[in-house]
Amino acid sequence: MTQAKPRSPKTSRKGKxxxxxxxxxxxxxxxxxxxxxxxxxxYRQMVLVRKTDERVWMMNRQGKVPIAASCQGHEAxxxxxxxxxxxxxxxxxxxxxxxxxxxxxxxLSPTQxxxxxxxxxxxxxxxxxxxxxQGADLEHRVIQISNVVGAGLTQAVGYALGCRMLxxxxxxxxxxxDGATSQGETHEAMNFAGVHxxxxxxxxxxNRYAISVxxxxxxxxxxxxxxxxxxxxxxxxxxxxxxVQSYQATREGIKHARSQGPVFLEMKVERxxxxxxxxxxRRYRGDDEVEQARLRDPLVTFPAYLKEQGILTDxxxxxxNAEAQRAxxxxxxxxxxxxxxxxxxxxxxxxxx
Amino acid sequence: MPLKSVIxxxxxxxxxxxxxxxxVFVMGEDVGLRGGVFLATQGFLEEFGQARALDTxxxxxxxxxxxxxxxxxxxxxxxxxxxxxxxxxxxxxLIGEAARVCYGTNGAxxxxxxxxxxxxxxxRGGLFHSQNVEAYFCHTPGLKVIAPATxxxxxxxxxxxxxxxxxxxxxxxxKTYRLVRGEVPEEEYLLPIGKADVKRAGDNVTVVSxxxxxxYCLEAAEVVAAEGIDVEVVDLRTLKPxxxxxxxxxxxxTAKLLIVHEDNLTGGVGAEVAALVADEAFEYLDxxxxxxxxxDVPTMxxxxxxEDAYMPNTEKVAExxxxxxxx
Numbered sequence: 001m002t003q004a005k006p007r008s009p010k011t012s013r014k015g016k017x018x019x020x021x022x023x024x025x026x027x028x029x030x031x032x033x034x035x036x037x038x039x040x041x042x043y044r045q046m047v048l049v050r051k052t053d054e055r056v057w058m059m060n061r062q063g064k065v066p067i068a069a070s071c072q073g074h075e076a077x078x079x080x081x082x083x084x085x086x087x088x089x090x091x092x093x094x095x096x097x098x099x100x101x102x103x104x105x106x107x108l109s110p111t112q113x114x115x116x117x118x119x120x121x122x123x124x125x126x127x128x129x130x131x132x133x134q135g136a137d138l139e140h141r142v143i144q145i146s147n148v149v150g151a152g153l154t155q156a157v158g159y160a161l162g163c164r165m166l167x168x169x170x171x172x173x174x175x176x177x178d179g180a181t182s183q184g185e186t187h188e189a190m191n192f193a194g195v196h197x198x199x200x201x202x203x204x205x206x207n208r209y210a211i212s213v214x215x216x217x218x219x220x221x222x223x224x225x226x227x228x229x230x231x232x233x234x235x236x237x238x239x240x241x242x243x244v245q246s247y248q249a250t251r252e253g254i255k256h257a258r259s260q261g262p263v264f265l266e267m268k269v270e271r272x273x274x275x276x277x278x279x280x281x282r283r284y285r286g287d288d289e290v291e292q293a294r295l296r297d298p299l300v301t302f303p304a305y306l307k308e309q310g311i312l313t314d315x316x317x318x319x320x321n322a323e324a325q326r327a328x329x330x331x332x333x334x335x336x337x338x339x340x341x342x343x344x345x346x347x348x349x350x351x352x353x
Numbered sequence: 354m355p356l357k358s359v360i361x362x363x364x365x366x367x368x369x370x371x372x373x374x375x376x377v378f379v380m381g382e383d384v385g386l387r388g389g390v391f392l393a394t395q396g397f398l399e400e401f402g403q404a405r406a407l408d409t410x411x412x413x414x415x416x417x418x419x420x421x422x423x424x425x426x427x428x429x430x431x432x433x434x435x436x437x438x439x440x441x442x443x444x445x446x447l448i449g450e451a452a453r454v455c456y457g458t459n460g461a462x463x464x465x466x467x468x469x470x471x472x473x474x475x476x477r478g479g480l481f482h483s484q485n486v487e488a489y490f491c492h493t494p495g496l497k498v499i500a501p502a503t504x505x506x507x508x509x510x511x512x513x514x515x516x517x518x519x520x521x522x523x524x525x526x527x528k529t530y531r532l533v534r535g536e537v538p539e540e541e542y543l544l545p546i547g548k549a550d551v552k553r554a555g556d557n558v559t560v561v562s563x564x565x566x567x568x569y570c571l572e573a574a575e576v577v578a579a580e581g582i583d584v585e586v587v588d589l590r591t592l593k594p595x596x597x598x599x600x601x602x603x604x605x606x607t608a609k610l611l612i613v614h615e616d617n618l619t620g621g622v623g624a625e626v627a628a629l630v631a632d633e634a635f636e637y638l639d640x641x642x643x644x645x646x647x648x649d650v651p652t653m654x655x656x657x658x659x660e661d662a663y664m665p666n667t668e669k670v671a672e673x674x675x676x677x678x679x680x
Contacts, residue, residue: 127459136458143425145450145457154415154446158422165378165404165428184442188415195410350494352455352463352518 031244033087033251036311042083042243043306043317046075048324049101050299052110055328056117056132060277064336065117067131070273071100074205076298077238077267078102080246081203085173088254092141092163094156095175096149098205102175103133106140110327114335121339127349128341149176150183153202157189160198171199171257173250179210181224190262194231197261201253202228204264205240207271212284225266233262240267241296244305270296354536359529362504362537363469364393366511367431369541371401374429377515378405381416381433390435391471391530413439417446420466421454429465429515437472437524438481444489451520452495464520467511473526473565473615475664479655485616485647490522491593491625497546498593500524502567504535506590509544517546524592526565533568549596551603555585558678559603561626562613563589566665570613573670582678592622600626601633608639609677613670618646640680645673 030036053072059065071078078101085091086106095102103125104113112124119128125144126135136143143159144152156174163170180186181204193200204224208215221227228235234256238249246267253263270293274281281290294300306312357365371377378401379394385408388395397406409416413434420430434440440447451464474483490498497519501507507525514521552567553574562570567588574584587603589596604610610630612623623644630642645665647653653663 125459126457129459130457134457136461138461143462145454148445148449151418151445151450154418155422155425155450157415158419158424159426160422161419162423162426162428165423166426185414185418185445188410188412189418191410191412192415192419349456349458349460351497352460352465 031248034244034247038083039243039306039311042079043302043312044320044324045079045101045105046243046299046302047320048110048327049075049079049104051324051328052104052113052331053100055332056114057273057277059117059332065132065277066119067277068117069098069100069276071098073207073270073272073293073297074098074240075101076243076302077203077205077240077246077269079105080243081173081250081265081267082106083243083247084250084254087251088171090169091171091173091254092159093143093173093175094152094159095142095144096152096177096180097131097134097144097147098177099144099175100133103137103142103144106137106142108137108140110331111334114328114331115338118335118338119340120335121341127345149180150185150189152176153180153189154185154192157193157198157200160193160200161196164198169258171201171254173201173203173254175203175205177210178204178206178208178215178218178224179213181227182210182218190228190231190264193262194233199257200262201250201257202262202264203250204266205269206266207269209271209275211275211279212281214284223266225264228264231262233264235264235266238265238267240269241298241301243298243302272297354538356534357504357537358531358534359501359504359507359525360391360393360531362508363511363525364395365537366508366515367394368397368400370512370515371397371405375405376427377429377431378407379431379433380407380409380420382409382411382435384408384433389433391527393433393469413441413443414446417443417451417468420468421446421451421464424464424466425462431467431469431515433469435471436482437470437486438484440470440486447520447522448489448493448496452493454495455519456495463518465518467514467517467521467523469523469525471527471530472524473528474653474660475528475565475615477655477657477660478527478653480652484652485614487522487524487592488616488621491622495520496593497521497591498524499546499591500526500563501590502526502529502564502588503533504537506544506550506588508537509542510546510590513543513546516543521546524564528565529568544590547591547594547596549599550588550590551585551599552588553584553586555583555607557583557607558609558611558674559585559587559600559607560611560613560670560674561587561589561600561603561623563592563622564615566613566615569665569667569670572667573674576667576671577674577678580675582674584674589622595625595629597629597633600629604630604634605637608637609680610638611643611645611670611673611677613645613665613673615647615665617649618644619649621646640677643673643677645669
């Protein structure tokens, strides 16, 4: 497993969240802050998200879901960071379009998610005006307005500024892909957050592809986390295929953000599917590359780790998978039978009253 | 009533609203220590502190994005774009994001934000300190666009804009800042967004305008009055939403319409007003709907004769009124 590397002398996390290998953690028992129940629950979530992701992709091929951006390969990074945010209890999330696991597991039901992908009444983010799960889920403290990469980051930083002005203790988690790191507004967001030491954790899910453009054509550096130093805050490289490491790095990141200001976490992940259902990645990725990536699929490695730790048995894993499949099947049936919005709805909410 | 300048009215409006509601704050380049390049926020840093008179890096996209994010948290930001010519880096946040927030969240979120933008030419500003930008924003559902001409309107409309829960683009013509003075009541007042104002009543020709040009129209109306042409001058004040009723009622009375704006002719506010009148008052018209606007060149040039050639003025408006009245 890749060790997380603290990138700035300012960070004091060495030897805590990121300096220890998971091997050492296994040897001494449990990673700090986590219980068996947490890990089992994360596995349940991971399976449910994967079944949902596979289902919507299939339904796209059936003509029932117009578009989907798969999070396959990003689940460990997303669910690990979400677990840290949920444990903290006072985080506000600005995810990006590939964050299905985050948006679902903040508290949406599989049915709500399926309604969203099918554009039906009950869609929780935008009333089915936007792409699936895009808009705002304020009940669960989540905002993602648009598909312009980087645009959500200055908004996230502004949200953190607003929280500080009102005396909140909230930490904002702002998610981005590696593609967004090229955008000018990403620089502006990180610069402003650094100047004002705002409580923001930037979580970059680096899958090395901006749609088809590889990392080598996006940046001249190996680790985008190294840019953080230029903004005056720490950048940390994390193995985003490892849920425990993703959790620990985010947990430390949240603490740091609240007490000292921004942190940049670069979670190295694999994109196991094309960019979206409209993409064909065979035009720019070799079969071998994706096959190799699948060996590190968190849906393979995480249950193996849990079994090795004696937390999960084969039978429990089967039950968890069967339960998730049932939930997704039921949600699909409900969503298929649900009504689409009435056409008259098209004119509402152009302006706030 | 005391006489005040437009810039004084703008400053007073923000001052009163910031004293009334602590969620209101100003942000932008030079708004704190410098008090604004036009001194619109002079003294704010001393009264409200750094957090509410927030000097930002010189980066317009983030000024707008950060304002938007603060609005999501429930604050009421007033981001200032130093000159309209510099609004372009922030246009994604304004047109792409802010305008779509309410619609794109099914009404769950709104954006109580006023973007103050000093704009306009006639001040030897050249291509990058003179631009008129209103048409771009008027095309965008979800935004409101206000362009006052007088101190009284500027204050009353800015206060209403700050209390509005939608993103408002508030355009202040730079040449009016100190040139135009007018009566402003001491007591508090608000003016409704979306209501035009008949600044001069008349029977023969309607002229519709806003901003600096409104004053040239009023002067031209006096010039041609001596020649027996009685002009009604309608000040739009709000460009979006348009006050259709006031415009249509005036044209029904005068049967002739001249539209004057400094912005480029093609696709400008005047085109929308012309289409409105063609739709709703066609049978009342007794002459061609006429537009006197900036020509279709990329903003007024720097050299004096070139700038003068671009700018509509009192003489040009008077001439257009004579031609139209002759029908």
